Amino acid sequence: MDLYKANEAIMERMAAIEKRVMDAKNADLYYFNQPISELRGGARVLVKGREMGMFASYSYLGLIGHPKINEAAKAAIDKYGTGTHGVRSLAGTLEIHEELEQTIADFRGAEAAVCYTSGYVTNLTVISTMLGRGDYVISDKLNHASIVDGCLMSGAKFVRFRHNDMDALEIRLQQVEPGASKMVIADSVFSMDGDIIDLPRVVELCRKYNAWLMIDEAHSIGVLGERGRGIEEHFGMPGAVDIKMGTLSKTIPSVGGYISGKKELIDYLRHASRAYIFSAALPPGQAAAAKASFEVILEEPWRVEKLRKNASQFITGLKQRGFDTLQTETAIVPVICGSDEHAYMMTREVQHQGVFVLPVVSPAVAPGLSRLRATVTAAHEPEEIEHAMDVIYEAGKVVGIV
Numbered sequence: 001m002d003l004y005k006a007n008e009a010i011m012e013r014m015a016a017i018e019k020r021v022m023d024a025k026n027a028d029l030y031y032f033n034q035p036i037s038e039l040r041g042g043a044r045v046l047v048k049g050r051e052m053g054m055f056a057s058y059s060y061l062g063l064i065g066h067p068k069i070n071e072a073a074k075a076a077i078d079k080y081g082t083g084t085h086g087v088r089s090l091a092g093t094l095e096i097h098e099e100l101e102q103t104i105a106d107f108r109g110a111e112a113a114v115c116y117t118s119g120y121v122t123n124l125t126v127i128s129t130m131l132g133r134g135d136y137v138i139s140d141k142l143n144h145a146s147i148v149d150g151c152l153m154s155g156a157k158f159v160r161f162r163h164n165d166m167d168a169l170e171i172r173l174q175q176v177e178p179g180a181s182k183m184v185i186a187d188s189v190f191s192m193d194g195d196i197i198d199l200p201r202v203v204e205l206c207r208k209y210n211a212w213l214m215i216d217e218a219h220s221i222g223v224l225g226e227r228g229r230g231i232e233e234h235f236g237m238p239g240a241v242d243i244k245m246g247t248l249s250k251t252i253p254s255v256g257g258y259i260s261g262k263k264e265l266i267d268y269l270r271h272a273s274r275a276y277i278f279s280a281a282l283p284p285g286q287a288a289a290a291k292a293s294f295e296v297i298l299e300e301p302w303r304v305e306k307l308r309k310n311a312s313q314f315i316t317g318l319k320q321r322g323f324d325t326l327q328t329e330t331a332i333v334p335v336i337c338g339s340d341e342h343a344y345m346m347t348r349e350v351q352h353q354g355v356f357v358l359p360v361v362s363p364a365v366a367p368g369l370s371r372l373r374a375t376v377t378a379a380h381e382p383e384e385i386e387h388a389m390d391v392i393y394e395a396g397k398v399v400g401i402v
């Protein structure tokens, strides 16, 4: 019997995906993994020979390709080469790692920081290092998949509360068994909806019930706060979050993830988290690029201000054109399409007019809330945003959404 026939359940899962892909391809509705061949200025890209306006980027401050950041990466490669000598705890730690961690700690207003090789891995390893059997992890229902996976991996009792609903969170906290350790985890800016966690209330509840608080700032660094320092700056609550997680792959144009917090927490993670001990260190070019990026954010505060204006123009303009953009207040702007098919059709219509947006469909979002997950960045000019909105509006009319 061959491998496939002997493992029917696996085969069925594979066949289901293959069918979905084939159906989408046949209907010219397949927009997965389109390779970008060139960056053309901050907000334009070349895709399959066509120049398009980029409205699907995580590079919120438009830092991809920034000369200082590129130079820092090149200099680090010249100095250290392209790899490290192993995992951080053996021969893998380079001076550039320590410099990056100090830069992050200073930027985040924390005592110390530790880096990992991806944001996904950071959530997995940190949650499962902090928590174990008998503990409780209380997670917002719309938290990112890497948080969910970290919670499952930890073995702690995994409970979820209704999205950004503080009464629901309090009920969950009250249900924790007396004496059990507990942690509350939430995204700061939710990655699919673009709304912001109610940090003042979360902090109040965590203090009342003595719970640790971990916040994932993947989409808020460079986006929230006057200087782009994130959610604590946004709400004027320095030091309110115990475990500040972030990525080096979005506003920061590199790759990796990090935690900042108190020195004893960071020391503990260095000695106990498995992704630090058993996985190779960040490559030096990427570490140097990340370090330079935090510096650029502070040196060029106009980017944060411009992003705020651009986001406001984009959200207001789409609402005026009749689209539902949920509760977003940030650079992530969901354009609700309804069914998966409508989201794919919108993508096709919009991309045909030279605007690069991508769909997000179920199960990544609830059925019926499939959408274009459009983003705006500091690299866009007001006329480009206006044009993209007109294109989305025309597509919305064709598909029958507005």
Ligand SMILES: Cc1ncc(COP(=O)(O)O)c(C=O)c1O
Residues within 6 Å of the ligand: 118, 119, 120, 121, 123, 144, 146, 187, 191, 216, 218, 219, 247, 248, 249, 256, 257
């Ligand atoms: C909220 C959130 N956390 C973590 C991650 C994972 O980060 P990375 O892509 O750097 O691994 C993402 C990535 O999309 C995210 O949106």
